[in-house]
Amino acid sequence: MSDLERIAVFGGVYNNHLSLQAVLADARQQGAQRIYCLGDVGGFGPHPDRSVPILIEQDVLTMQGNYDDSIGNRLDDCQCGYTDPRDNHFAQISYNYTLAHTSDPHKDWLRDLPAGFRLEFAGQRLLFAHGSPRRVNEFLWESTTPEPFIRRLLRDFDADLIAVTHTGIHWQRRLADAPGRGLVNVGAIGRPANDGRTDVWYALLTASDPSRSSSAPSPTTTHASPPRCARRACPRSSSRPSSPAGGPPASRSCPPASGHDLATDPAPAPLSDIRALNVC
Amino acid sequence: MTRSLDLLELAARPAPGQQAPPTLPFVGLDTLWLQVTGTVCNIACTHCFITCGPKNLSHPFMELAHVRALLADARDLGVKEYYFTGGEPFLHPDIFTFIEETLAQGPLNILTNGILIDDAVAARLGALFAAGPYTLDLRVSLDGTSPKENDPIRGKGTFDKILAGGEQLLKHGINPVWTVTTVLAESGDAEGFARFKAILAERGFDRPRLKFIPPFKIGREERRGGGYGEHDLLVEGDLFEGEEHALQCGSCRMVTAKGVYPCPILIEVPAARMGDQLADALIPIKLDHPACTTCHVEGFSCRT
Numbered sequence: 001m002s003d004l005e006r007i008a009v010f011g012g013v014y015n016n017h018l019s020l021q022a023v024l025a026d027a028r029q030q031g032a033q034r035i036y037c038l039g040d041v042g043g044f045g046p047h048p049d050r051s052v053p054i055l056i057e058q059d060v061l062t063m064q065g066n067y068d069d070s071i072g073n074r075l076d077d078c079q080c081g082y083t084d085p086r087d088n089h090f091a092q093i094s095y096n097y098t099l100a101h102t103s104d105p106h107k108d109w110l111r112d113l114p115a116g117f118r119l120e121f122a123g124q125r126l127l128f129a130h131g132s133p134r135r136v137n138e139f140l141w142e143s144t145t146p147e148p149f150i151r152r153l154l155r156d157f158d159a160d161l162i163a164v165t166h167t168g169i170h171w172q173r174r175l176a177d178a179p180g181r182g183l184v185n186v187g188a189i190g191r192p193a194n195d196g197r198t199d200v201w202y203a204l205l206t207a208s209d210p211s212r213s214s215s216a217p218s219p220t221t222t223h224a225s226p227p228r229c230a231r232r233a234c235p236r237s238s239s240r241p242s243s244p245a246g247g248p249p250a251s252r253s254c255p256p257a258s259g260h261d262l263a264t265d266p267a268p269a270p271l272s273d274i275r276a277l278n279v280c
Numbered sequence: 281m282t283r284s285l286d287l288l289e290l291a292a293r294p295a296p297g298q299q300a301p302p303t304l305p306f307v308g309l310d311t312l313w314l315q316v317t318g319t320v321c322n323i324a325c326t327h328c329f330i331t332c333g334p335k336n337l338s339h340p341f342m343e344l345a346h347v348r349a350l351l352a353d354a355r356d357l358g359v360k361e362y363y364f365t366g367g368e369p370f371l372h373p374d375i376f377t378f379i380e381e382t383l384a385q386g387p388l389n390i391l392t393n394g395i396l397i398d399d400a401v402a403a404r405l406g407a408l409f410a411a412g413p414y415t416l417d418l419r420v421s422l423d424g425t426s427p428k429e430n431d432p433i434r435g436k437g438t439f440d441k442i443l444a445g446g447e448q449l450l451k452h453g454i455n456p457v458w459t460v461t462t463v464l465a466e467s468g469d470a471e472g473f474a475r476f477k478a479i480l481a482e483r484g485f486d487r488p489r490l491k492f493i494p495p496f497k498i499g500r501e502e503r504r505g506g507g508y509g510e511h512d513l514l515v516e517g518d519l520f521e522g523e524e525h526a527l528q529c530g531s532c533r534m535v536t537a538k539g540v541y542p543c544p545i546l547i548e549v550p551a552a553r554m555g556d557q558l559a560d561a562l563i564p565i566k567l568d569h570p571a572c573t574t575c576h577v578e579g580f581s582c583r584t
Contacts, residue, residue: 134307135525143415144361146386152308152358 004121006031009128010202011038011065011165012188015045015098017054019200023189024058030204036117038165038186039065039130041110042098043078043091045190052106064113065130065166066137070095071102072111081137081166118159122207124180127159131166140164140185142171150183151175163203169193170201299515301568305524309562310360311532311583313544314350316342316378317367318537323393323435326504327423327463329496329571330548332367339367339536339547344374348381350535353558355385363389363582365544370396376404379416383408387415389584391459394420394445395438402445406452417584418456419491420446423463425475433463447483457489457584463505468492494578496545496571508570518576519567528581529572533561544582545571 008027013020027035037060041051055062064072066079078095082088102110115136117128132138133153150173153162162183170187174180187193187201318339321332331338354362362382369375369390382388397405397418409416420442424430427439434442449456460476462468467476473490480488497507524530529543539553540561546552546569554561567576574580 141415143413144387146360146414148355148358148385149310149360150358155358156308 004033004207006033006204006206007121008032008035008202008204009038009163009186010036010189011040011130011186012168012190013037013041013051013055014043014188014190015041015048015051016190017045017047017050019189020051020054023200023202024054024060027202027204032204035060036128036163037062038128038163039063039113040067040165040188040190041065042067042071042102043190044094044098048098048101049103049106052109056109061117062113063116063128063130064110064136067095067098068110068113069136071099072107072109072113074099074107079137081131081139121205124160125158126205127157127162129162129164132164133157133159133162137166139167140183141167141169142173142185145173145183147173147175153183154181161205163205170203299513301566301572302514302516302519303564304519304527304530304567305564306562307524307531309354309357309531309533309558311363311528312350312354312359312361312558313363313365313532313534313582314342314347314378315339315366315534315536315544315547316347316364316369316375317371318342319367319548320371321367321393322371322395323368323438325421325423325434325500327433327461327495327501329499329501329545331499339538341372342535342537344377346537347374347378350558351381351385357558357562359386361387361389361583363391363544365391368393368396370401379405379408383412383414383416385414387417389417389419391419391421392445393434393438394418394422394442394449394456397445397448399448399451402448402452402454405449406454409454416454418449418454419459419584420449420456421459421461422446422476423461424467425472425479429464433461443483446485450484455485455487455489457491459491459493461493461495463495491584494574494580496574498545498571499548508573512570512573514567514572514576523576526579526581527575528583529565529567529575532582533558545575 008023008030010023024035035058037055039062041055041062042048066081069075070078078091080087080091082091116130116133119126127133130136132140133156150162154160160181163186164183165186165188167185168188168191170185170193172182172184174182184203186203189200189202191200192198193201318341319330319332319336320334320341321328321336322334324333364378364382369392372378379388379390405416405418421434422430422439422442423433424439427437430439430442431437446456446458458476458480460467464472466472476490477488495501495505497505532543533554534541534544534547535558536547540555540558541547541552542554542561542565549569552569554563554565
């Protein structure tokens with residue numbers, strides 16, 4: 001474990017095998033030694049059976065999201081937790097399609113996935129969950145997840161950093177008095193973040209080596225800076241990333257490169273230091 | 281034969297009031313409600329379950345020092361979201377201090393009848409909404425799609441005033457949640473939903489947000505539409521697995537100037553008072569009031 005310096009964390013594949021391949025290639029290129037998927041392999045995209053083999057073949061450590069639990073256990077709905085009937089209407093169409101077009105071996109694989117991951121990384125206790133550590137379909141939005149609540153989750157679940165995906169919208173919030181601790185929502189790689197762009201998001205967590213970056217002292221230890229995120233990836237394939245149900249097809253155009261790898265950024269990194277590298 | 285045995289079993293079963301109520305586990309304080317103006321309101325709706333009105337001082341206004349102490353407690357407890365209600369919250373002279381200090385530490389929902397929201401109030405709310413890191417939601421109560429439907433319930437002339445308040449909010453960047461109590465049963469069906477959408481669209485709400493609330497048969501609503509019956513009590517075994525996550529009282533508490541209560545509905549029930557401090561109330565509760573049946577049966581949550 002001590003040799004582990006960079007890991008990639010993503011979620012929300014939503015049957016988008018093209019984006020999955022692009023993200024995995026990008027993560028490897030960025031030096032990710034281990035890759036985690038926080039669940040929701042299925043949904044929305046037209047080819048439900050194409051993503052599971054990729055996850056298996058590329059040794060992606062995959063956990064179970066609400067969608068995977070539903071498909072794996074052949075349930076009647078996705079357990080997405082929507083409150084708007086229109087959301088449920090479109091989600092049900094997508095769910096029925098995915099359930100009907102997922103093979104039994106893949107359903108069984110999804111059914112048997114673990115519910116979360118814990119690991120020590122850069123001297124910190126990382127906890128990966130789908131929605132939140134306490135509920136698989138809890139929505140943790142940036143504007144409704146205050147710092148005191150994050151402190152409570154970290155305390156209750158014995159973690160320094162929690163990573164989740166369920167909402168599919170990326171953000172992170174660090175504790176004001178301990179920037180190495182906090183919560184990151186890694187976003188989703190199967191659909192854009194509803195921001196008018198075609199990018200998808202995932203997180204790269206990097207244990208910075210002080211000898212590589214003299215300007216990166218850790219706020220908590222002299223040997224490692226806090227894990228940080230995030231990266232943005234856009235599928236290289238000619239196929240377009242899937243768009244939200246009922247929405248127009250996403251444009252293929254990607255904005256120019258607009259950021260850089262956070263591993264060499266000074267620490268402690270404030271929230272606004274979430275930056276992106278566009279790989280299109 | 282089976283049917284006869286079932287009937288015999290039923291006959292032998294004690295009445296609901298003689299059976300133990302279910303106990304709801306407490307999963308942690310996610311939601312803190314503050315009854316900032318107590319039971320004081322500028323109108324007196326016929327369905328109000330806590331009989332609020334201009335002269336009801338049963339629960340007085342909350343003091344600024346009390347609210348600040350609660351916010352400090354809530355920060356330590358890791359509260360996720362806040363709700364202000366009354367009465368009418370915008371009657372409180374310190375309401376904007378409450379709002380600013382609450383929004384500094386978490387998302388806030390304010391339940392209002394909208395009548396006091398003029399251009400200046402809406403502009404100030406809009407500025408706070410735009411500047412803060414957390415969500416500010418306004419829930420505006422409206423009980424019909426015309427003065428003829430709404431005004432007999434909420435008071436003469438209120439339909440137009442409520443909509444005017446909502447329009448001010450929209451003008452300043454806040455799309456409110458229109459809250460409809462289904463006193464008129466058809467309000468909550470598909471046709472009723474479409475009618476609300478239509479009248480709101482006429483006023484510029486092209487993405488209307490609507491929440492429908494079942495009437496609670498206590499307070500003034502008991503006199504209007506009748507109260508609960510003996511059969512409206514929950515008993516052990518009625519709750520489904522994990523219902524503490526669905527029922528608001530599994531993760532919320534309501535604080536008024538008079539103490540802490542399990543939820544916003546039961547503040548006029550003396551037996552429901554849990555203590556003076558939040559710390560007194562972070563425990564499982566017995567669902568022994570008939571109003572609990574409404575939340576259980578309707579799958580209702582006071583959350584936005």
